[in-house]
Amino acid sequence: MDIFEDLAPQGNRPEYTVSELSGAVKRVIEGEFGLVRVRGEVGRVSRPSSGHLYFDLKDDRACLAAIAWKGQAARMQVRPEEGMEIVATGRMTTFPGQSKYQLIVEDVVPAGAGALMAMLERRRAALQAEGLFDPARKKPIPYLPGVIGVVTSPSGAVIRDILHRLRDRFPRRVLIWPVAVQGQACAPEVAAAIRGFNALPGDGSVPRPDVIIVARGGGSLEDLWGFNEEIVVRAAAESRIPLISAVGHETDTTLIDHAADLRAPTPTAAAELAVPVRLDLLAAVADLAARQGRAVAAGVERRGQRLRDLSRALPRPEALTGAAAQRLDLWAGRLSGALGLMVARKRGAFDRAGGGMRPDLLLRLLSRRADGLAAAGGRLADRAGRALERRHLGFDKWASRLAPALARLLAEADRTGRKGRADLAVLAGRLEAAPRRRLADLARRLEQVDRTRQTLGYAETLKRGFAVIRGDGHVVTSREEAARAAVLEAEFRDGRLPLGQGAAPAPRKPKPGGDGGQGSLF
Known part of the structure; x- marks a missing residue:
C-alpha cells in the first residue's frame, strides 16, 4: 500500500x-x-x-x-x-x-x-396648484440669527461641514434635530423635526431657532425621495420659522426646495447663506466709523470756514453800538432836568387842586366814612376773629394818621374853587371805596385759608376711615410711644373713645399661699 x-x-x-x-x-x-x-x-x-x-x-x-x-x-x-x-x-x-x-x-x-419622474411631476403640479410654492408665502431669512436649527443626520459629513462653516464665518448657537435622511422613516421624521422646532416656546429652556436648515448630502433620486414626500413639503410650507433647503448637490432638485423660503445648492452653502462673515462686518463697521469721523470733521471745517467768511462781511461792534451809545448819553443828560420840571408842574397842580377844599365838608365826609368803616369792621371781626381785629386796629391807626393830613388839605382846599371841590369829591369817592375793597379782599383771603385748613386738616382724613391715637394727651405715631403711654385714646370722625391703659405693668411676684401662682392680668 x-x-x-x-x-x-x-x-x-x-x-x-x-x-x-x-x-x-x-x-x-x-x-x-x-x-x-x-x-x-x-x-x-x-x-x-x-x-x-x-x-x-x-x-x-x-x-x-x-x-x-x-x-x-x-x-x-x-x-x-x-x-x-x-x-x-x-x-x-x-x-x-x-x-x-x-x-x-x-x-x-x-x-x-420614467415612472418616478412622472409621479414627481404630478405631485409638484398638484402642490403648486394649492399655492404651496407661491413666492409671496416665502419669508425673509434673518440677517444674523441667534439660534440656528439643523435637521439632518448627526453622524454624516453634512453636519460637520455646516458647523465648520459657521465657526469660520460667524459662530452661532446650533440646535441639531437628528433624523433619518434616507429610507421609509425619512419623510415622517423630517416633517416632525420641522414642526417640532416651530412648536418650541420663545421663552422656554430650549431656545426657539431663528432659522431652520434642512440638509442632506447628494444621492440618487431614490435616496432623496423622502424629501419629495407631500408631508415634508407641507411641513416646510407651514413653518413659521424661515427655512433653508440644502438637500443634495447643486444639480439635485426636490420638492422641498420649492416650498422652502430659500434653496441652497449645498449644505455648506446653506451655512454661508444663514450667517454673514464676522470679519467682513467688523471691517465694514470700522470703515463706516472712519467715514463718519471724516464726514464730521469735514462738516465742522466747512461750517467754520463759512462762519469765518460771513464774519468778515459783518460790521464792527463799535460801529453798530456807537450811535446808540451817543444817543443814550444825550437823553441821560436831559433826564434829570426833565424829572425836576415834571415834579414842579405836578406840585403846582396839586396845590391848585387843594386850595378849593372846604374843611367842614371833608370832616363830615370823614365822619360818615368812619361810621361805615366801624360797622363793616364789626361784621368782619365777627367772621375773621382776632386776625381781622388786628387788621382793623391797624386801619384805625392809619385813618387817625390820615385825619390831620386831610385837615390840612381841607384848609388849603377852602382857598380853591369848584375844580378843587370836584377833585376832592373824586378823592373822597376813592377813599370811600378803598376800605370796602380792602375788607372784601381780606374776607376772601380768610375764606380761602379756612377752606385750605378744612381740606388739609385731619378731620377730613378721619371721615375716610382713619383714626388718631393719643397717649397722655399727645398724638402717638409709633408702637414704642404707645407702649410707654399710661392711657390711650382713639379719635374717630364722630368722637373719641378711650382705649384703656397703654404699657402693661411689670409682672409681680405671686404671694405665697395665694391662687397657685396665677397673677393678675393687670
Whole structure:
C-alpha cells in the first residue's frame, strides 16, 4: 500500500476553478445575448474622471447595471439622466471581479419620462396648484440669527461641514434635530423635526431657532425621495420659522426646495447663506466709523470756514453800538432836568387842586366814612376773629394818621374853587371805596385759608376711615410711644373713645399661699 495513496473516492463530476466557471458563464451570456435592446428607467448615474458612464436600468422588479465606455459615451446624442426612460442597445457581459452581469451600452434613445419622474411631476403640479410654492408665502431669512436649527443626520459629513462653516464665518448657537435622511422613516421624521422646532416656546429652556436648515448630502433620486414626500413639503410650507433647503448637490432638485423660503445648492452653502462673515462686518463697521469721523470733521471745517467768511462781511461792534451809545448819553443828560420840571408842574397842580377844599365838608365826609368803616369792621371781626381785629386796629391807626393830613388839605382846599371841590369829591369817592375793597379782599383771603385748613386738616382724613391715637394727651405715631403711654385714646370722625391703659405693668411676684401662682392680668 502506497503511503501517498489518496483515500478519497473518485467521482465522475469535473472540478472547475473559479476563473474557469466565470469564463464559462461569460461565454454563455455573451453567446446568448450578443446584441440586445433593453427598455427601462435610468437610475443612479455616475460620470468619473475617466470619461466612462455608469448608470442603472430598472423597472418595478429588477435592476440592470449598464456601462458606456468613454468613446461610446462621447458618440451618444442623448445622455442618460436620472429618471429618464430609455431604450439602450448593447451587449451583455459579465464582470468576474464582482460576480455580476452588466450591459455594455453602445447607443441610447429616449423612450419617455420614467415612472418616478412622472409621479414627481404630478405631485409638484398638484402642490403648486394649492399655492404651496407661491413666492409671496416665502419669508425673509434673518440677517444674523441667534439660534440656528439643523435637521439632518448627526453622524454624516453634512453636519460637520455646516458647523465648520459657521465657526469660520460667524459662530452661532446650533440646535441639531437628528433624523433619518434616507429610507421609509425619512419623510415622517423630517416633517416632525420641522414642526417640532416651530412648536418650541420663545421663552422656554430650549431656545426657539431663528432659522431652520434642512440638509442632506447628494444621492440618487431614490435616496432623496423622502424629501419629495407631500408631508415634508407641507411641513416646510407651514413653518413659521424661515427655512433653508440644502438637500443634495447643486444639480439635485426636490420638492422641498420649492416650498422652502430659500434653496441652497449645498449644505455648506446653506451655512454661508444663514450667517454673514464676522470679519467682513467688523471691517465694514470700522470703515463706516472712519467715514463718519471724516464726514464730521469735514462738516465742522466747512461750517467754520463759512462762519469765518460771513464774519468778515459783518460790521464792527463799535460801529453798530456807537450811535446808540451817543444817543443814550444825550437823553441821560436831559433826564434829570426833565424829572425836576415834571415834579414842579405836578406840585403846582396839586396845590391848585387843594386850595378849593372846604374843611367842614371833608370832616363830615370823614365822619360818615368812619361810621361805615366801624360797622363793616364789626361784621368782619365777627367772621375773621382776632386776625381781622388786628387788621382793623391797624386801619384805625392809619385813618387817625390820615385825619390831620386831610385837615390840612381841607384848609388849603377852602382857598380853591369848584375844580378843587370836584377833585376832592373824586378823592373822597376813592377813599370811600378803598376800605370796602380792602375788607372784601381780606374776607376772601380768610375764606380761602379756612377752606385750605378744612381740606388739609385731619378731620377730613378721619371721615375716610382713619383714626388718631393719643397717649397722655399727645398724638402717638409709633408702637414704642404707645407702649410707654399710661392711657390711650382713639379719635374717630364722630368722637373719641378711650382705649384703656397703654404699657402693661411689670409682672409681680405671686404671694405665697395665694391662687397657685396665677397673677393678675393687670
